[in-house]
Amino acid sequence: MSIVDPRNGAPLTAPQDSPSSSQEAAPSDEQLIIDVDRNNIQQVLEVSMQVPVLLDCWAPWCQPCKALMPILEKLTREYRGTFILAKLNIEENQEIAAQLGVRSVPDVKLISQGGLVDHFQGALPEKEIREWLSRYFPAPENTPASPEEQAAEALAQGDAATAINLYQELMQQHPEHYPYQVELARALVAEGRSEEALALLDNLPPEERDAAPARGVRASIEFRKEAPSDEELAALASRDDSEANFKRALRQVADGDYEAGLEGLLDVMRKDRSYGDDAARLTLLRVFDALGADHPLTVTYRRKLFTLLY
Numbered sequence: 001m002s003i004v005d006p007r008n009g010a011p012l013t014a015p016q017d018s019p020s021s022s023q024e025a026a027p028s029d030e031q032l033i034i035d036v037d038r039n040n041i042q043q044v045l046e047v048s049m050q051v052p053v054l055l056d057c058w059a060p061w062c063q064p065c066k067a068l069m070p071i072l073e074k075l076t077r078e079y080r081g082t083f084i085l086a087k088l089n090i091e092e093n094q095e096i097a098a099q100l101g102v103r104s105v106p107d108v109k110l111i112s113q114g115g116l117v118d119h120f121q122g123a124l125p126e127k128e129i130r131e132w133l134s135r136y137f138p139a140p141e142n143t144p145a146s147p148e149e150q151a152a153e154a155l156a157q158g159d160a161a162t163a164i165n166l167y168q169e170l171m172q173q174h175p176e177h178y179p180y181q182v183e184l185a186r187a188l189v190a191e192g193r194s195e196e197a198l199a200l201l202d203n204l205p206p207e208e209r210d211a212a213p214a215r216g217v218r219a220s221i222e223f224r225k226e227a228p229s230d231e232e233l234a235a236l237a238s239r240d241d242s243e244a245n246f247k248r249a250l251r252q253v254a255d256g257d258y259e260a261g262l263e264g265l266l267d268v269m270r271k272d273r274s275y276g277d278d279a280a281r282l283t284l285l286r287v288f289d290a291l292g293a294d295h296p297l298t299v300t301y302r303r304k305l306f307t308l309l310y
Contacts, residue, residue, distance in 0.1 A: 027081045033073055036088040041096055044086050048111045052083040052136070057100065057107040059091050064123035065106045067173045071126050072108070075133065078140050110136065125174055151183065160191035178208040185217045194221045212292025219290030220254060227254035242268055242275040253287055262287060262301045269308060
């Protein structure tokens with residue numbers, strides 16, 4: 001099945017069963033990304049009988065639209081003709097927008113076989129758009145990492161500065177996507193900038209400020225204050241008593257190695273339940289609260305704690 005240009009009906013790619021299709025050049029931007037108006041909307045719907053159309057409904061005054069459009073264009077290029085991106089300026093095409101039921105922008109509609117398959121509203125982050133597309137299309141080969149994935153990988157590798165820069169850029173593009181602010185706070189903590197992280201968390205809306213991800217970052221700050229320094233940890237290296245094991249576990253939690261820290265705290269409980277007025281159990285409960293009730297480690301270690309207690 002070939003993909004055709006909705007403006008003139010000319011093929012964009014060779015049919016998939018053509019022997020030479022693998023040698024065809026990729027469709028150009030002009031072929032894959034088009035503007036829609038009353039002159040070609042019917043052709044776009046007809047083209048959707050052959051290839052899905054991603055219809056981006058936007059407006060010149062819409063700032064989120066301006067953040068979303070480059071992401072959609074980037075993904076359209078990556079998918080190399082799997083779908084066409086059609087851009088509809090609702091200010092200039094109000095009648096079409098009304099017929100399509102567009103009530104707010106950005107509004108992105110997936111059209112196939114002449115009908116609406118799905119849609120999303122708002123300037124979703126790239127990662128979420130990729131996840132949405134994956135419901136309908138196989139991911140293209142050699143897909144580059146999303147900015148979110150790059151930031152998370154940088155933080156995991158200990159490169160907090162790169163993670164901070166990436167999350168700051170994402171925040172500028174999506175100022176109301178609060179998970180970016182939480183992750184930026186996490187990266188700031190990793191770079192030793194806890195006061196900046198706390199200020200960022202304090203400015204979140206109450207429902208975000210009190211949610212598990214933000215609580216987890218706050219807890220990591222608290223645990224860092226309580227955990228032994230590198231020098232103290234080195235001095236404890238030869239010891240195997242409750243105090244040394246508790247402090248090692250506390251440091252693991254502070255460093256984000258939650259599973260090892262939880263296991264260490266549980267081990268202190270097994271060997272010395274009375275240590276520090278039940279400090280190990282109370283710290284376990286604090287970690288559970290930081291991770292959130294639904295976190296897999298919380299579920300697993302709550303069960304282990306219950307078994308140990310009863």
